[in-house]
Amino acid sequence: MHDVLAPDQLYVTVDLLMMTVRQGRLNVLLSRRENAPYRDCWALPGRFVDVGESAETTARLLLEQMLPLENAYFEQLYTFTDVGRDPRGRVISVAYLVAAPWSAVAKALPGASFQSFQAELRDGETELRDGNVLLRAGDLAFDHGRIIATGINRLRGKIDYTDIGFRFLEDREAFSLGELQTVFEAVLGSALDSSNFRRTILARYERTGRMEQTEKAEKRDRGRPAALYRIRL
Amino acid sequence: MHDVLAPDQLYVTVDLLMMTVRQGRLNVLLSRRENAPYRDCWALPGRFVDVGESAETTARLLLEQMLPLENAYFEQLYTFTDVGRDPRGRVISVAYLVAAPWSAVAKALPGASFQSFQAELRDGETELRDGNVLLRAGDLAFDHGRIIATGINRLRGKIDYTDIGFRFLEDREAFSLGELQTVFEAVLGSALDSSNFRRTILARYERTGRMEQTEKAEKRDRGRPAALYRIRL
DNA sequence: CCTCCTTTTGGTCACATTGACCAATAAGAT
DNA sequence: ATCTTATTGGTCAATGTGACCAAAAGGAGG
Secondary structure, three states: OOOOOOOOOEEEEEEEEEEEEEOOEEEEEEEEOOOOOOOOOEEOOEEEOOOOOOHHHHHHHHHHHHOOOOOOEEEEEEEEOOHHHOOOOEEEEEEEEEEOOHHHHHHHOOOOOEEEEEEEEEOOEEEEEEOOEEEEHHHOOOOHHHHHHHHHHHHHHHOOOOOHHHHHOOOOOOEOHHHHHHHHHHHHOOOOOHHHHHHHHHHHHHOOOOEEEEEEEEOOOOOOOEEEEEEOO | OOOOOOOOOEEEEEEEEEEEEEOOEEEEEEEEOOOOOOOOOEEOOEEEOOOOOOHHHHHHHHHHHHOOOOOOEEEEEEEEOOHHHOOOOEEEEEEEEEEOOHHHHHHHOOOOOEEEEEEEEEOOEEEEEEOOEEEEHHHOOOOHHHHHHHHHHHHHHHOOOOOHHHHHOOOOOOEOHHHHHHHHHHHHOOOOOHHHHHHHHHHHHHOOOOEEEEEEEEOOOOOOOEEEEEEOO
């Protein structure tokens, strides 16, 4: 369909930056490209925007196809328009950010076209890891390293004045503050004091009635069982 | 050039949301459309993106053409992609936000193609005024009412953790805290306590060395003369 | 049962920030 | 000389934050 792009025409794609937290680490989902350009390179899942649908619709359809999620966090991240960003021709991309719990990703993983990479910023540059594979921004297709960096920064900027952190939780009907703290630490890339974290979260959400304690406590391998909470988003 | 749009093709434009503060009110610059669609309606200045230039470049060129500004605040605001937003066909728009001092706008006003409207949000809906003319979101071309609302909200969200407020000042080498407060009040749409405002601004900028007091004081019609400051951005 | 070990939970303390005020200061206007 | 106005400086209580400390509640191992 879009194998050869007309040189005098402008094309629009969406790219999906699906993020999750696995084992205390922020992860992004990448697909290996099957076609030129950047064949066999890792890239964000993307698709050309159809004339009949908005970019948001395109992105949501693409998401549905990749991950079975209900009520996922979804927002427009940024639009990347540099002239040289696609060697095929003139392609601009509207990137969307998705926050998903790891369980939803894991469920889709077997047989899926994507793989999950641990993501972090080193000096503002994207670094991705899976096992002993290391991908730097330059190893990714297009400007996807920059898109990922933009997404991580967006996440960091919004995590403590929006409810985006809760979107990574496995179960919003029963989670412990320790699990939530793990999410925050993964996003921020630094350790937090558990006592202070508890205080601020409870002040921000429990006293406003958006978050309440469940009766049950979580059984754990080690340590004191944690109280479970429920959050309304 | 783009009088008739191919129905099976997707087009990209930029729209420029130029904002300024005039007489203590937040203003936006609108042009009257000379061509269909929405002929004679007020609209944000816009232009189709050329195949050879990035959307940001297109927007900057358009800005240069409208306002002589050096070192203006300029950022990508949001990308609007709804299917029905342009009756001509399928057009998505990357909107850019510009913050300019009123003097720069006033200098360009005589003979310019735009006009300055006081802008405010009422129940989240854009309302524009110039003299006794009132424009509501539905009176504007395309989805430009929504773009303006998005811009005002972006401004409000960023004004107290970025230096964007200073970009509206007439002279960044000699301004009073009263002038800066006027900008903040125009953006936020509410009054601020001058004593508290002074305290927080000085704490945030003077103690970090980015802002320093000039020797001279400002002569005023009424009231005590204000100390003048300089800011590095 | 008793002692480590781990994690959750609760608390203190000093410090910074904020909103609501009050009051002095330095000009022009009457 | 007094009034008006805007700037500047200050207090005070309430709130939020970072750095700690310590108790509580489990499991694991002796």
